[in-house]
Amino acid sequence: MNLPMLDIDRLSVSYGKVEAVREVSLRMQPGTIVTVIGANGAGKTTLLNAIMGVLPAPGAARFEGRDVSGDEVEARVGAGLCLVPEKRELFTTMSVEDNLRLGAYRLGSGAISEGLETVFARFPRLKERRAQLAGTLSGGERQMLAMGRALMGKPRLLMLDEPSLGLAPRIVKDIFHIIMELRASGVSILLVEQNARAALQVADYAYVMEIGSITMEGRAEDLAADPRVIESYLGLGGHT
Amino acid sequence: MNATIALYLAQDGIINGAIYALLGVTLVLVFAVTRVIFVPQGEFVAWGALTLAALDAGSVPGTAWLLVVMGIAATVLDTLRQSKTITLHAIGGMVVKDIALPVLLLLAVQAIAPGKPALWISVLLTLALIIPMGPLVYRLAFQPLADATVLTLFIAAIGVHFALIGLGLVFFGAEGFRTTPFIAETFRVGVLAIKGQSLAVLGVTAMLLAGLYLFFERTMLGKALRATAVNRLGARLVGIPVRSTGRIAFALAAAIGALSGMLIGSLTTIYYDSGFLIGLKGFVAAIAAGLASYPLTVMAALGVGLLEAFSAFFASAFKEVIVFSIIIPLLIWRSLKAPHSDEEEE
Numbered sequence: 224m225n226l227p228m229l230d231i232d233r234l235s236v237s238y239g240k241v242e243a244v245r246e247v248s249l250r251m252q253p254g255t256i257v258t259v260i261g262a263n264g265a266g267k268t269t270l271l272n273a274i275m276g277v278l279p280a281p282g283a284a285r286f287e288g289r290d291v292s293g294d295e296v297e298a299r300v301g302a303g304l305c306l307v308p309e310k311r312e313l314f315t316t317m318s319v320e321d322n323l324r325l326g327a328y329r330l331g332s333g334a335i336s337e338g339l340e341t342v343f344a345r346f347p348r349l350k351e352r353r354a355q356l357a358g359t360l361s362g363g364e365r366q367m368l369a370m371g372r373a374l375m376g377k378p379r380l381l382m383l384d385e386p387s388l389g390l391a392p393r394i395v396k397d398i399f400h401i402i403m404e405l406r407a408s409g410v411s412i413l414l415v416e417q418n419a420r421a422a423l424q425v426a427d428y429a430y431v432m433e434i435g436s437i438t439m440e441g442r443a444e445d446l447a448a449d450p451r452v453i454e455s456y457l458g459l460g461g462h463t
Numbered sequence: 464m465n466a467t468i469a470l471y472l473a474q475d476g477i478i479n480g481a482i483y484a485l486l487g488v489t490l491v492l493v494f495a496v497t498r499v500i501f502v503p504q505g506e507f508v509a510w511g512a513l514t515l516a517a518l519d520a521g522s523v524p525g526t527a528w529l530l531v532v533m534g535i536a537a538t539v540l541d542t543l544r545q546s547k548t549i550t551l552h553a554i555g556g557m558v559v560k561d562i563a564l565p566v567l568l569l570l571a572v573q574a575i576a577p578g579k580p581a582l583w584i585s586v587l588l589t590l591a592l593i594i595p596m597g598p599l600v601y602r603l604a605f606q607p608l609a610d611a612t613v614l615t616l617f618i619a620a621i622g623v624h625f626a627l628i629g630l631g632l633v634f635f636g637a638e639g640f641r642t643t644p645f646i647a648e649t650f651r652v653g654v655l656a657i658k659g660q661s662l663a664v665l666g667v668t669a670m671l672l673a674g675l676y677l678f679f680e681r682t683m684l685g686k687a688l689r690a691t692a693v694n695r696l697g698a699r700l701v702g703i704p705v706r707s708t709g710r711i712a713f714a715l716a717a718a719i720g721a722l723s724g725m726l727i728g729s730l731t732t733i734y735y736d737s738g739f740l741i742g743l744k745g746f747v748a749a750i751a752a753g754l755a756s757y758p759l760t761v762m763a764a765l766g767v768g769l770l771e772a773f774s775a776f777f778a779s780a781f782k783e784v785i786v787f788s789i790i791i792p793l794l795i796w797r798s799l800k801a802p803h804s805d806e807e808e809e
């Protein structure tokens with residue numbers, strides 16, 4: 224096996240006295256989609272924020288073999304890590320195009336026009352809305368903009384926190400389609416979802432998280448067939 | 464009151480209002496980027512005027528020494544704060560940038576000042592001395608508190624204000640000074656005598672406001688500052704170094720403060736503590752605009768300037784009282800309009 228893209232070893236995060244993530248270890252190979260599924264409050268968002276460096280977290284984090292656990296967010300972005308957060312965190316009073324341009328901030332102006340072309344090709348909707356303020360977009364468009372802004376920075380590992388949250392089923396389908404396209408274009412993806420059914424369908428490998436800990440892991444299709452997963456997360460129709 | 468006097472007061476009001484507009488806009492800018500309500504802004508105004516006055520008189524301004532002191536303090540404190548992680552390389556960088564450069568500048572000023580340099584050289588020297596103080600103040604006082612609440616930052620800002628006033632007294636003394644005007648002529652338009660310096664104030668203000676507009680609308684760096692203001696986490700996630708955007712905001716604050724001081728230094732006598740009242744009027748304008756809107760801040764600042772000029776005529780003893788009293792109805796109106804704008808969570 225080649226060097227893992229991301230290697231998290233016994234990472235813990237606390238909010239005050241409450242330990243929201245407890246000694247989580249996680250590993251992903253380059254060019255794959257890995258998903259972390261789990262109920263609301265399991266600690267998935269906390270885990271991604273800690274990997275990104277937004278939250279302080281004891282434990283080791285190696286990205287492409289390099290120890291990033293002491294790095295600031297900016298340095299991790301520079302190394303090729305990128306998070307599309309649950310709340311999107313767009314620059315709402317700025318135009319769609321400015322949001323995208325800022326996504327390439329650390330790459331400099333040379334990367335902007337090429338990046339814009341690629342992103343507009345993937346999300347034609349954003350091109351139509353390029354002059355509009357980000358705050359005026361619909362939920363689906365915001366998610367597209369958040370993903371587009373992340374892609375402008377040419378990440379090697381893209382972390383998506385509930386990309387389907389609050390979106391209409393048709394748009395959810397689009398988003399998952401784009402996630403698969405991104406993998407095909409060489410971006411590794413760490414996907415956090417409550418929509419376990421869709422996540423397990425696109426992922427190569429999966430982890431199940433329950434109250435702060437990883438309780439199960441395995442190839443995505445194996446987990447999708449596991450009775451315990453079916454009962455807790457896929458159920459009758461599961462979450463859609 | 465007749466029309467001539469009214470025109471005269473209006474001229475006065477607009478000139479002062481222009482300065483308040485610059486300071487108010489800077490306050491809005493610094494607050495948006497760093498969430499610091501920058502009370503000590505006025506000190507840069509006083510130091511700008513006093514530095515220019517000293518150079519005018521052929522002496523070495525206190526700010527030349529002060530910059531060295533601040534650079535040493537910042538280097539020592541940053542080294543202590545990060546004593547575990549800091550590299551020798553980073554310390555070397557600070558020694559060069561924050562100590563060696565200010566020392567060179569001090570030597571240059573000592574060489575140039577006795578020859579009473581031309582006005583434009585003095586202006587450039589003043590800017591070179593004061594602009595770096597903005598980021599230094601940020602590093603010394605606010606950067607370590609970057610995640611604190613607005614209230615904590617405000618209290619820190621008040622502390623910095625008193626510290627800077629004290630330093631001003633030490634380095635400039637209690638005596639007041641005036642600078643030579645940029646434009647010494649007076650122009651007559653009908654009955655009205657317009658001071659050349661008034662035109663300089665308006666011209667420079669208009670250029671600065673236009674420059675700020677272009678900076679924020681057209682440049683990547685300006686947009687990065689706005690982005691930091693709109694969504695700090697979002698800015699960090701795209702790799703904008705939010706610490707350096709804070710430093711840039713403070714550099715702009717120092718630059719605009721110093722320029723304002725140099726502009727009004729010939730219209731009124733400036734003492735080491737004169738900046739506070741001037742800055743406070745910019746503050747009134749910024750508050751009136753909800754610490755949020757640049758155009759509203761400019762309009763409110765002109766209003767404050769006019770109100771001040773006319774109340775100086777009608778009730779000169781109460782001039783300041785009247786100006787600062789309007790903040791009370793303004794605040795009430797604001798709080799009624801936006802009852803939930805206490806503390807935004809990050």
Ligand SMILES: Nc1ncnc2c1ncn2[C@@H]1O[C@H](COP(=O)(O)OP(=O)(O)O)[C@@H](O)[C@H]1O
Nearest residue numbers: 238241243261262263264265266267268269270
């Ligand atoms: N800012 C916070 N302060 C305190 N507790 C928090 C905070 N954010 C999340 N938590 C708690 O941490 C746990 C994990 O939350 P989260 O990571 O958001 O879960 P998930 O993303 O899986 O829904 C929850 O119990 C939640 O209440």
Ligand SMILES: [Mg+2]
Nearest residue numbers: 267268309385
């Ligand atoms: Mg979550």
